[in-house]
Amino acid sequence: MIAVKQRVAALQVQLPVNRSVLFLVLLMMGFCAATVMSLGMGGVEISVGDVFVHLAHRIGITEVGIDAFDARILDSLRLPRILRAIIIGGGLGLAGAVMQSLFRNPIADPGIIGVSASAAFGAVSMIVAGHLILGSYYAAFGPYGVPIAAFGGAVLATVVISILSRQDGRTDAAIMLLIGVAINAIAFAGVGVFTYMADDAELRNLTFWQMGALSGNGPTDMPALIVMALGIAYLIRLGTPLNLFLLGEAEARHLGVEVEHLKRRATVITALVVGAAVAVSGIIGFVGLVAPHLVRLATGPDNRYVLPASAMGGAIILTAADAVARIIVLPAELPIGLVTGIVGGPFFLGLLIVEKKRRRL
Amino acid sequence: MTLMAYKAEFKARGRYLLRDVSIAVEPGEVLAILGPNGAGKSTLLKVLAGELSPSGGTVFQNGRALSSISALDLAQERAVMPQAASMTFPFTVFDVVALGRAPYRKVSTRQFDQKQVRRAIELADITHLANRAYPALSGGEKQRVHLARALVQLWGMTDASQSGTESNGSDEQPSVARFLLLDEPTAGLDVSHQHAVLALARQEAKERGVGVLMILHDFNQVLTYADRVAILSSGEVVEQGSVSDVLTPDLLSSVFKSPIRAINDPAGGIVLVSQSA
Numbered sequence: 001m002i003a004v005k006q007r008v009a010a011l012q013v014q015l016p017v018n019r020s021v022l023f024l025v026l027l028m029m030g031f032c033a034a035t036v037m038s039l040g041m042g043g044v045e046i047s048v049g050d051v052f053v054h055l056a057h058r059i060g061i062t063e064v065g066i067d068a069f070d071a072r073i074l075d076s077l078r079l080p081r082i083l084r085a086i087i088i089g090g091g092l093g094l095a096g097a098v099m100q101s102l103f104r105n106p107i108a109d110p111g112i113i114g115v116s117a118s119a120a121f122g123a124v125s126m127i128v129a130g131h132l133i134l135g136s137y138y139a140a141f142g143p144y145g146v147p148i149a150a151f152g153g154a155v156l157a158t159v160v161i162s163i164l165s166r167q168d169g170r171t172d173a174a175i176m177l178l179i180g181v182a183i184n185a186i187a188f189a190g191v192g193v194f195t196y197m198a199d200d201a202e203l204r205n206l207t208f209w210q211m212g213a214l215s216g217n218g219p220t221d222m223p224a225l226i227v228m229a230l231g232i233a234y235l236i237r238l239g240t241p242l243n244l245f246l247l248g249e250a251e252a253r254h255l256g257v258e259v260e261h262l263k264r265r266a267t268v269i270t271a272l273v274v275g276a277a278v279a280v281s282g283i284i285g286f287v288g289l290v291a292p293h294l295v296r297l298a299t300g301p302d303n304r305y306v307l308p309a310s311a312m313g314g315a316i317i318l319t320a321a322d323a324v325a326r327i328i329v330l331p332a333e334l335p336i337g338l339v340t341g342i343v344g345g346p347f348f349l350g351l352l353i354v355e356k357k358r359r360r361l
Numbered sequence: 362m363t364l365m366a367y368k369a370e371f372k373a374r375g376r377y378l379l380r381d382v383s384i385a386v387e388p389g390e391v392l393a394i395l396g397p398n399g400a401g402k403s404t405l406l407k408v409l410a411g412e413l414s415p416s417g418g419t420v421f422q423n424g425r426a427l428s429s430i431s432a433l434d435l436a437q438e439r440a441v442m443p444q445a446a447s448m449t450f451p452f453t454v455f456d457v458v459a460l461g462r463a464p465y466r467k468v469s470t471r472q473f474d475q476k477q478v479r480r481a482i483e484l485a486d487i488t489h490l491a492n493r494a495y496p497a498l499s500g501g502e503k504q505r506v507h508l509a510r511a512l513v514q515l516w517g518m519t520d521a522s523q524s525g526t527e528s529n530g531s532d533e534q535p536s537v538a539r540f541l542l543l544d545e546p547t548a549g550l551d552v553s554h555q556h557a558v559l560a561l562a563r564q565e566a567k568e569r570g571v572g573v574l575m576i577l578h579d580f581n582q583v584l585t586y587a588d589r590v591a592i593l594s595s596g597e598v599v600e601q602g603s604v605s606d607v608l609t610p611d612l613l614s615s616v617f618k619s620p621i622r623a624i625n626d627p628a629g630g631i632v633l634v635s636q637s638a
Contacts, residue, residue: 106449244463248446250412255514256436256464301450 020305023298027312034316035086038323039078043331046070084214084225085322086315088281089291091228091273093314096288097306098235098270101242102263103165103176109289110274113176114183115157116285119278120210121187122153128194128202147224151275157183158271162263212284212337214322224276231273236311238266239304246301284337286344287314293351362423362538363387364409364439364572369418371404371596378404379415379596386572388538391563393583393604394576396593397617402576403444405593406544409574410441423537436464439540440514442507444548451494454506458482461510465517473520477513480521484561485509486554500549508546508558515541515571541565543575547582559586580608580621580633592616608633 040046050066054074057065065071092110099108099115110116126133126149133145160183165176195206241262244252253259277284295309318336321343325334365385371378379401386392386409394402407413409420411427420427422438430438440461448457458481462474482491485505490498495506512521517539543562547555563586565571577583583590584604591601594616600607613621613633623631 104449240463240466244460246448246450246452247457247460248443248448250407251441251443251446253412253432254410254436254441254443255460256433258432300456301452302456 020299020302020309023295024305024309024312027295027309027316031312031316031319034319034323035082038082038085038319039074041323042073042078042326044070044073046074080216081214081322082319084216084221084280085318087225087228087232088214088277088284089287089318090311090315091232091277092284092287093291093317094232094235094307094311095270095273095277096314097292097303097310098238098242098266099288100292101245101303102266102270103162104246104248105176106293107289108176109286110154110270111283111285111288113157113161113180114187115154115161115271115274116278116283117184117187117191118157119150119154119275120283121190122149122151122156122275123147123279124191124194124206125149127205128198144220144223146220147227147276147279150279151272153187154271154275154278155268157187158267162267210283210337211335212282212340214281214318214325214336216280221280224280228273228276228280231269231276232311234269235266235273236307238262239302239307242266242303242307246303282335282337284318284340286340286348287317290344290347290351291317293348363421364423364538364540364574365421366405366409366415367419367421369405369408369415369420371401371408371413372416377596379408382418382593382596382598384591384598384601386540386574388572389566389570390588391566391573391575391586393587393590394574394593395578395580395583395590396599400593401596402593403544404596406441406542406574406576410439410542411435412441422540433464436514437517438537439542440511442504442511442541442543442546444544445500446503446507448495451496453492454487454495454498455482455491457495457506458509458513461512461514464514469518473518474513477516477521478509481509481512481516484512486557501551501554504546504549505554505558508543508561511541511543512561512565515539515565519569538570538572540572540574543573545576545578547577547579555582562586580613580635584608584630584633 036048036051039051040048046066050070051074053062053064054066054071056062058075096109099110099113100106102108123146126145130145130149161176161179164179191206191210195203198206241252241257244255244257245259245262247255249259249263252262274288291313292306292310295306295313299305299309317340321339322336324343325336325339328334328339363385365383367383369382370380382401382405384392384405394405396402404413408415411420411430411432414428422430422435427435452460455478459474459478461481462469462477465474482488485508487502487505487509490502490506495503498506541562546558546562550558559575559582562573562575566573566588575587577587587604589602590604590607592599592607592612599616600612610621610623610633617635619635621633621635623633626632
């Protein structure tokens with residue numbers, strides 16, 4: 001054991017790599033492992049070896065593939081689904097980390113402060129009342145109207161929160177949470193009204209969607225997924241400016257950050273990512289909260305590492321949660337929002353107790 | 362090459378917080394701002410730092426209007442030590458100081474940054490705190506962390522471990538002057554650290570040609586550490602000039618509405634004391 005520690009220490013001296021970078025590499029490996037394992041799990045068990053053979057075949061490394069039935073399950077069911085899990089999980093984890101820095105508060109999360117619910121309200125209103133709003137254009141634009149409406153709801157909620165929770169230039173955590181309670185109440189009431197108005201087919205659509213589902217809506221998801229991927233690519237590079245932001249807005253400006261510019265961009269793009277995530281998969285809670293908190297335990301608060309690690313952590317969490325959702329009540333599947341809620345809620349309570357002992361909150 | 366407010370005014374809710382303030386900080390000098398509470402001292406500092414834009418008049422830094430300079434360029438020419446900065450995330454002291462290097466992240470190297478940070482931590486006397494979490498520090502310790510952060514920002518790409526304005530020993534002036542703005546740098550500090558902070562600021566001015574502006578409350582600290590002083594009252598400059606000319610008991614008594622006397626210090630010079638009658 002000691003010998004190993006010495007080796008690691010020696011390695012760290014030789015290479016200009018710090019603990020956080022090492023953690024990012026570990027996380028990347030965990031991410032790959034979770035993806036491969038999740039691909040093998042479900043109603044039809046596919047061995048890890050077969051998954052590798054199939055992936056290698058698809059890339060063109062090997063000539064022979066696997067059993068055609070298994071291959072079709074992987075190609076048309078699990079791969080798209082896991083791709084959604086990765087992008088949505090990564091997007092939510094990253095959005096949570098960015099919001100926590102923007103509000104300079106460790107308990108911000110798109111679900112808790114009502115951004116997700118507000119996006120859901122936007123999407124539901126488009127599903128139920130879309131043909132009234134868009135009229136004759138509904139046939140052509142309807143499917144794309146849902147993500148746009150979800151984005152609109154997310155932006156609205158974010159703007160309301162950032163305006164109302166500011167007092168003398170800083171964000172008050174208690175007020176922010178209370179505004180979140182209010183927005184959640186309003187948005188869920190709105191969703192309830194539409195649920196009441198909806199017909200049977202729409203209703204089944206809506207309920208699944210409030211609990212979150214990764215089954216997707218086919219090719220109409222593509223624009224939302226692309227938007228999320230672009231949003232992730234932008235947000236993940238904001239590490240240093242967001243670190244400066246944690247010092248305070250005035251201080252960030254003294255250190256060369258165009259504060260208003262950064263705030264506006266980061267807020268809009270975070271809302272875009274959350275809105276797109278909700279449009280594809282419904283409300284999936286706690287990922288945006290748990291992922292950044294978990295990675296901070298390992299990397300510390302430095303956003304240059306927290307942001308990419310939160311994205312990867314969120315992707316791992318959602319991929320794993322999806323695997324659980326698929327196998328726990330075979331042959332049916334559990335809505336994924338329930339899984340993240342059941343696992344994430346108590347987990348977060350535990351985290352709060354630890355944080356409370358450290359008096360960090 | 363100065364930091365200068367020209368006829369600056371700042372209005373908030375119909376009330377003038379600053380009115381017709383013209384003031385200039387020259388490179389290599391320490392300018393103190395003195396005045397009663399609510400006189401507009403912090404507002405003036407924020408206007409000079411570009412944090413607030415004046416509702417009238419202009420601020421120039423190195424000959425350019427402040428409003429036309431990008432935040433990054435501004436950050437490379439002046440550093441600000443704020444009165445209180447809150448941070449709930451548990452960054453270590455070393456990391457908070459290292460944030461001061463952010464304006465130079467495109468041009469600097471990791472090794473050079475760390476060297477500057479270690480030097481600043483040493484000067485601010487927080488070496489023993491370097492690995493502690495910032496939120497757990499006392500108010501005075503936090504102040505010193507922010508001083509160190511302002512120092513590494515101010516030093517820019519000149520090596521702090523070498524004294525003199527330029528590392529190569531030539532006496533050519535840098536093309537732009539740098540400025541350090543301190544908002545009550547001594548608040549919350551014990552006596553020895555108060556003197557350490559003020560001595561550091563003065564040293565930056567004298568050895569590196571930095572223009573230093575600081576808000577102070579102690580007349581005797583102004584006498585000891587400042588070259589010039591401006592007295593602010595109700596948003597206007599009452600008087601400015603060299604320390605010995607301006608700091609007269611009569612003027613101070615009327616501005617601060619409290620009797621202030623000058624007594625001869627046996628060790629040389631004078632001491633200003635305030636005593637209620």
